[in-house]
Amino acid sequence: MTEEVATFVAADYAVFGVMLALSASIGLYYAYKDRQGKEGVQGYLLAARQMNFFPVAISLALSFVSAVTVLGVPAEIHFFGSMYVWVIVAVVWVAPVVAEIYIPVFYRLEITSAFEYIEMRFNRATRLLSTFIFLIQNIMYIGIMIYAPALALSSVTNFNLWAAVATIGIVCTFYTTLGGLKAVIWTDVFQGLVLLVGMIVTLAVSVTSVGGFNKVWEACREGGRIDFINFQTDPRYRNTFWSMVIGLGFLWLSVFGTNQSQVQRYLSCKSEYEAKKGFYVGVIAAIFCLGLSYLTGFVTYAYFKDCDPLASGKISEPDQILPYMILLIFNNQPGLPGLFVAGLFAGCLSTVSSGINAMACVTVKDFIQPFVGWSQRVMTWVSKGMVFLFGALCIGFAILASTLGGVLQASLSVLGLVGGPLLGLFSLGITFPCANSPGAISGLILGISLSTWIYIGSTIYAPLPKFMGFKSLSIDGCAVANVTNNYTLTTMGSTDVMTTTVSTTTAAVRPPIAEFYSVSYAYYAAIGYGATLICGLVVSLLSCGYRERKNVDPRLILPLLDHKMFCWLPSKFRRFMWCGVSHEKDFDEEKPVKVKDISLKSISPLNVDEAKVNGDVSSPDPPPYPNSNGFSQKSNFSDSERSLPGVAVQENGETNQAFSMEDERSPI
Template identity: 45%
Template structure:
């Protein structure tokens, strides 16, 4: 088979009904908030929800925003090919939420910024702000292109529907409710779509087995997935998403108080864990069904990202409505992420590009915000065409966040934690971090690491009930499963690899972000010191203060309790009281 259509089954009427219902509810949310928000005539109302949102819907929206179709389709495929080690992302999620809540949230919330890149101008200069804005726009459009393409691929695989018809449908629905309802519509559709995503996963998790390749503590940075690459590298990636990415920051600083904002982050942690656990179990289900007949090796699918939709039609095709629920889950993940990205792109462009150079009324700015949402929706649909050229969608997505998000994370961290960092150091560090991360990222794409470093787990077709001679297999050493059966039709290409390819370009893609962050901060600090940054005065509100942290209030609370107890009962420490008594006696005797 070609892999263009799976041929494992087709949608029943009930499947189309479930899928259409999800689209209708998403669009209806946009119409509802457009109707109820007729009196909201400012760009702040449209882009920030009037800063009156509460913790629960924001927390669910935070979870849905980056738990996209990439999670629904690619995480199970990663478990199927490499084992359950991606479960270690749970540790990186915990660290991410703690760092975001204690370091980045207090500063952004205090400044009441709409665009996170406003901070860069307040802390450094306008050039740094504009460069950060441009990098964010490029990163977000590339990522959104992948997210639009992924569910369209799933829809194409299970129904035979035209691929680009599905791509356009995704973009049109997202653009519609973003343009109509603004941030409130985005948040509440995310809440609904997160429920659909969980339901879709649960419809697949019926059996599991054999892929608990989990406890891998190899410290080699060239290994694709280990405890260290996922925990350390994953933390940098996710902090760059939750800590500074406009799409996420825009949500929690829209809460009506900082306590609601913090609560939204911690409640969101439960959602992240649930989605991660479901995706790991779904990958184990994949292996339990296909451990004796791998559809990818057999040529029944053309890419690992197509395995989940193939499984759905294979084992759930006899249950009308369940395949539709799974595709709705993949589609919901895409809608939530794309809508978040469109809204964030509109906010950044409005605040960083348009407002500083125009002098129009808030009513006109509101209309411009809606126009920007529509424009970016169309642009993201166009960028989806690049997604088919980027290989596995999970690695492509995380690589984009690592290559661009890593240096940006270093820049923001420099400003918030290092008072002596100046604009020269900040700009130099950002450029240096970007150059190095682009170097390793592009090099790794051109010269992918060999299988002995990525270590995909064994796959076989020994249990397939068709004749292997009829298959037309063509593969390269980089993507062919190491234990798959060989055939005369399989061609391998072995080329000598340089030391640069074997080491620098073979780094785990999860380390792209730490590299960019460390280079950005290191160069920024060095340049700042040599250009007089140590003597500059920075407004305290632009950096992290001890009063911003939860730890400060915990220590203060316990000190106050101890002081109150001492005032009421005196000092009850017997050793201290003996010392006081001895001191009193010696004073009397003298």
Template identity: 45%
Template structure:
């Protein structure tokens, strides 16, 4: 019986057919884009889709890139265990989208860069660019390993498939269409995968509502179980989720993902105009909120069904990240093919993220490490080199999935990785974009010390998790279980929480208990403060005239409907207005300062 614990059904033949058909369709779309663009073989085509992409497919790709299998598996489990406080991420999505669209996008777009880390060399030094690229590479390989592991765990739970077999298959599919098709293949495949992912959530919610007697009943059960206590205004930074950690810490965390992460920057600078680039981010904001809402509703439906029999405490699943896959087979197995659709949804989210990561890793490796050393590579050599690197990074990400399996909750681990490595980088960009006083010595010192601090706190938090009173665990029950499986946990009452703590905690354990959402904020703030102080001490105020193109300008905010000259074709796009431009000593084309029109800056 549904919701009473015990073994559930496994994949049927139709489930395998639906799952396989969905994955083959996604890979086929990527390969179609690859063969379609074979005559346009260039690095700009491979990495940036020829800079001719439109807002809507780019927006869906932006959403799919980080709404991965981690989201499909982790977010419903978050709602089930901790309630709706995670829904406050919707506010951070809005804040992040506005800042990224109005500050970062115009700057990157007018510089005409391929790698986001080119800016660090323009503003600071070659060394800082190399270090920034290295940090991004390490972060992305770790995160991608986690993303590959999450749906493999789901498939292992639902189908009994070999875990490592699934891991290798995931990487192999991504490598094929990523290697052959470049960014266009990645973006258009992401569009299909985004639709599949949302469909999987809808199927879970709809079936849950039917079983429980409507969405009203699900909402009522969630309220009685304490899952609707969304707003906690406690300023304590050690509490896992509060209004402040979700909005302030969450905004900075997601900004470090969307504003400077190559996987995302590469997408919006592939748009054909600045207007399309900005619009892609605002449409993406809506997509993020819709995806978050469907994932949270799926988690609340899961709690309504299992409010009297928690599968984790009852021993039916070995990890809280297996809760949603278990639910799918419990409530949807009566409809052959539907569980296959759900697994395809989790798998599709993973394919989109992994392919995006591989493409971005290849782009930064070629632009930041290889081109500066071998400047005379032909188009053919660059293409073959890019394909080889795609295979290499794909294999490396598969290997990192084994490390990811040791990192606990996939959702928190994913965001912690971004906090530890992207926070210091975000601070470096803001330091360069907003403060003319900042110099390379200050930037390097600030980023290094910030990185040491965030790694110390982040790794300490993994080794010594916060105590139960800081993680806000909510009660679960096993009173209604059939007890067909023996639980590894015992309790004197039917209510318990799946949280364990180390026996010995060091004196700094509370410091390590800083909410994982504040790690990125801590890194960003530390880089800016130390960077400014060191810059002023080392002569930052006495620097010569700096290129104004490298700083945020007031016109960036007003320049929503802009024209520009295409970096690829060199021709003014339709609807553009011609006006005088000139070149400054640094070799950047710039606009007439009295005009609000925009010309893409290109190196002369």
């Protein structure tokens, strides 16, 4: 293995510069195209709800496969083994839940901010609190997204770290401010192509340099990296089947189910069907790219199996292992290191642009627009100003991200701390009619407090090495004479360090509460979700929420058992599970429909003369209005209108024959 490290040359800077220039030009194009501002705030923040599924799918995939994934997943495989591969199973079970529960609710309400649902379901105070918490989380998360590729660039070139941070933030803020969500989504398509090409080229060249996949597999097997069997139920173990599938499953459910960055993309589609199709295609693309990252992680171990660069001191952070390998294998191939870094930046720019656009959206819709009467043109300019402001804030937080440890666990921890409780809040409103405002606020506060408390505790009392699952590293093949075996490794997501020699006195003074803090980072979202849901339900029931359940707007509740996959359940049981909320579903065609001052023996637009205005009589219910999701939908008609398809009902009891034979029921 050669130790000659490549440096950035003119060809590399050219590739990198072209990617940045094209990204910025897309923003300029949409700024010019929409310069008249005829579509208003909806056009700027939601692309006028006219996007097709394909660009939305690519944009959603890049939310999952970001620069953190490209850097962090190979490092995870290299240092901790293959248990992280089980995340794919988590994504598989999360996908139908998001598509069949959360997307339909948000899309049919025709909202702009996901937190508008919170006010509809609970109250404005809960909406503003949840929006504020989301903004704090997103600023922190995007700061990490900016820092990750900047770290990679500075570690492989003489490019200053903070100059790289500024470059990412400025370019991203520039095209997002000018072009809005259209620019974000179409730039994602271009950046997704760059990222995919960079990942494929990197994997192909690195596998060839090692000697093929057979040698990669053999090296990883001998080094203990092929380890898929860990079903420990102890939550302190960092990577197990349960922490990956259940713990991170709830995290990704919060990201794709209720995170404004993703909800905004769903709402930009032409129809609910397009939104679902875009989501499913995006999940497939994300799994493919995730697989490339797994393979790259195995290759990095095979490449460095005899002389690990972290153990030998050639790199200082685990996340630098892939960029370091890139510079070694691309030593005599100008332009390829630039392609790799361009791919990293592409993944970063996608996540950052969608994030700051989402923050601008919720700020305008939740904190500004409800309290002012400004015109659409003014609100569009205010939205652009918010994009610029949040871009600057995220650049500032990127400076602090350097203190959070490995980028993969740091980013997932930040997502879990807030994403889990917010997921619990939305789930509380969507699935439990008895939930009320006191329960929602109490649950949200407890969920965030508990998960944050555990995270802070973990930075004070780091988990013991036996729970981390750190794999052994070798320096036997290193040519450097002064390499020592007594290396240190910063545990990803912790401020403490793990060494090859653990002090027994340190372990002895650990208080019992330290074991509680040692819970795996993968469970943060699940803990916040569970605490929010349980506390919210208990407080709601104690504050008489069950008595108020019938007053809840049915559009805000999704009767889960009314889905077509549960059609085999008895109708009476499914109706019972509505908990008193009427969802307008026809279970019994013989049930009489009561209409004020009107009785019809046979309802039909052709025999209205047979109606007798003498009281209530029986009439078959109108058929339910089905939808693509398999759930029944609530009609927008009033009670009197809803009862008589084809007949107009007047307050004085008279009837007028309808001029249309069609039932005008419309979906939510």
